[in-house]
Amino acid sequence: MDRLELVCPAGTPAALRAAVDAGADTIYCGFRDETNARNFPGLNFSREELAEGVRYAHNAGVKLLVAINTFPRAGEPEKWHAAVDDAAKYGADAVILADLGLLAYAAEKQSQLRRHLSVQAAAANADAINFYVDTFGVKRVVLPRVLTVQEIAAINRQIKCETEVFVFGGLCVMAEGRCALSAYATGRSPNMNGACSPASHVVYREEGSDLVSKLGPFTINRVKRGAPAPYPTLCKGCFSAGGYEGHVFEDPVSLDAATLLQEFAKAGVTALKIEGRQRSRSYIQTVVRSFREATEAQAKGLPIMANELKRLTEGQTTTAGAYAKTWR
Amino acid sequence: MTARASLTLGPVLFNWPADSWSDFYARIADEAEVDRVFLGEVVCSKRSPFYEDRILEAAERLQKAGKEVYLSSLVLVTLPRERKAMKELAEGAELPLEVNDLTMMRYLEAGKAFAVGPLVNVYNEGTLAWLAGRGARLVCLPPELPIGSVASLAAAGGKAGIDTEVWAFGRVPLAISGRCYHARIHGLSKDSCQFVCGEDADGLKVETMDGEDFLAVNGVQTMSFTHASVLGDLEALEAAGVTSFRLSPHDCDMVEVARLFRARLDGRLEAGAAMERLGALLPEARFSNGFLFADYGAEMVEKAERQVA
Structure with missing residues (x-):
């Protein structure tokens, strides 16, 4: 072959x-x-x-x-x-x-x-x-x-x-070229800017015993301080919906x-x-x-x-x- | 301004019971002040069998009421039966189509007029010109475009004889996937989904771990938590050359939503009063116009603080 x-x-x-x-x-x-x-x-x-x-x-x-x-x-x-x-x-x-x-x-x-x-x-x-x-x-x-x-x-x-x-x-878990999730949170998107969940809009912050990572104004991950903090790519974040808590879209x-x-x-x-x-x-x-x-x-x-x-x-x-x- | 701006009622994006679907369109036909209505399943082909035999009846009633009717195509076409269905839709329909995926260009007869839905990537004049050459007459622009791009495209559209439409009301479709999130949240897979998306007539809210309202899941589609609303921005959008406004159906009084937009377009209602009435119709909703006017999509900018590009 x-x-x-x-x-x-x-x-x-x-x-x-x-x-x-x-x-x-x-x-x-x-x-x-x-x-x-x-x-x-x-x-x-x-x-x-x-x-x-x-x-x-x-x-x-x-x-x-x-x-x-x-x-x-x-x-x-x-x-x-x-x-x-x-x-x-x-x-x-x-x-x-x-x-x-x-x-x-x-x-x-x-x-x-x-x-x-x-x-x-x-x-x-x-x-x-x-x-x-x-x-x-x-x-x-x-x-x-x-x-x-x-x-x-x-x-x-x-x-x-x-x-x-x-x-x-x-x-990517979404069909690429058809995803505006990043633009919704940051105004920057793969289609328009060639960027998804851009570092310019990422903030890591310690809150009590937690490390929080945000994309634009939204919390994407919250982990115990000391645990590995994943980069806050929007579709790989931890969320809650309908009683489910976790990686709603895709695991990291x-x-x-x-x-x-x-x-x-x-x-x-x-x-x-x-x-x-x-x-x-x-x-x-x-x-x-x-x-x-x-x-x-x-x-x-x-x-x-x-x-x-x-x-x-x-x-x-x-x-x-x-x-x-x-x-x- | 020249011609009167028109109102489009987009296809129902959610999984509604067939009887609710029929009742909804019966009432739209009889009462709603919209100029055109798009019918058909866009999000998930598994939902179609529940109501596809009702589409022509709804179309007839809407046409008798003087509305233009379009049939909408699927947004993501992968399975053989989906291709077959889309081919039949393009070749068999006497009604014009709304193209939601470029797969349809393979089936559409050259020169036949069609509309382009907001999930087709029309970001620039080159793409618009190409689609116009193939018969596009109405283009709903991708909802993530800022006002500056909308104005450029509307100018080009005007010259090419294309009506330029923007996403004016309703949760914004942000992404489409091969995976069903409704099923995943319920511990199911897409193939054995039990149609759990039917439990959420406006989509299922997704919150951040800090309890902020963020997104909404609608089967394989991910949407904004916020409802887009440009009810306060119609003058700016008409000035930018937009000639049509798309209202996306939600489980609320859509006849009244259409009435508010029509009254605003006709200069019979002030922005503040209109937005207050819209808020009363959807007490749980939060509104946004950020893709058009702000730094990011989820924001809502009031007219006073806005800087139109």
Whole structure:
């Protein structure tokens, strides 16, 4: 069986080099502005850094993708158009887009530049995907994290492009690109600003024997002082509803689908995506190396061991998320 | 201003008993001062069988009462039976559609007029122009957009012959998931949910651990705890070029809600008096207009302290 393509994040040039050296097949990154969905301070690439990153990747036979996957702001599309134009100019292998208008722009103005559909477009079935393929010439779709492996297999039988699935890292429980929870509490959202539950709106406060973490005006977690205090990502918080008290939406877990690689390959998936452009160089190095080994085993038809990355993951527990039907 | 701004009654987003659903639309047809009504299941396809055989009857009654009727599509389409249902909806309907997921673009005949719901990502003029080219005539903008973006889009919409609508009343849909939170809260899974969402006609309140009212759960959908209300902001929104206002059905006197909005749009009622009457209709509710006018969605800004961008 073909080895699954390993698509790895790079938030900085150093992380890019680490991922390339650790065995990534493809790198994805973004420009240093709100055109990408990981618009965090100190992260992402200037134009010069991108040009250098493309050279470094291509020298190693690795592809480089540019994520331009927020939704352009009304009245100021220029920044997003420039991102598409510059990705082409500096030799990126593809752009990852979510917005209809931007897809139309890219298909018209940079038709030779390969287009991938971002998870932010939330194309969750074969008909939606084929619409993007036929209309905008999309060559690959990053599947929303609401599908089971069986559903992914069925989709692959009915579409005319490649699929990429998330395999490791942060886990959105909501359909991405369709979530305004963060904007409700902070005014900053993934779609508009490329930020969810931003650090600028987080406050940790000691109250008696408790440590409270707030997002905007709302308490997201309250733990005993001394206990590990999770970052107040809105959908991973502790709330009460209908007599239930706890993680109403999702436990503070992260995704690890390493044991599903054979199933993904059988389901016709082309590429595996690792989340985490905000992660450190050493994290990237460890995760990429581990998944490179896992994909080598997958290609040889060998069993894949549950990997040893657990200590790196958020909340130290992992889930296969929506890939297993019981998650719903 | 030029034309008279219109009022849209959005689809019922909650799981109401079928008889309540029918009674609700009968009364809307007979009494509500709304210009158009959207019918159909948007949130969860498992709810459809309970009332889908009643939709055409409700549509006829609404049309006889002079209202434009649209059929709404599902917001998240994943299962084969959902795709089949959406395809049939697009191909079979004599009524125009409200597109709530771009899957529908695959099924819609080119050039056929349609409306775009608030859960489709229309954030900029490029997207609006593309949708206009495919036949969009009415676009309800995503509720998280600030007034500045609304004004830009309304200007572009006006030129393209599109009515620009904003979310004017009701709990704001904030997220959709593959997972059912109503089921999860009740210790059930989505596949064996026992339709527990039917217990909460306006959604189930979610509080923070400090007892603050925060969100509301509606099956696979997460909504704001607050009810959006722009009853005090209609002049600002009309000045920004908004031509239609969406009222989202709640388990309250929606005929009176529509009457308050109509009276405000017609200049027959002051903002303060209107908001007081709306508050009396929903004594438990808290209102917000923060996505449009404040730093974050949950806030409510009174006119005096607002800075219109």
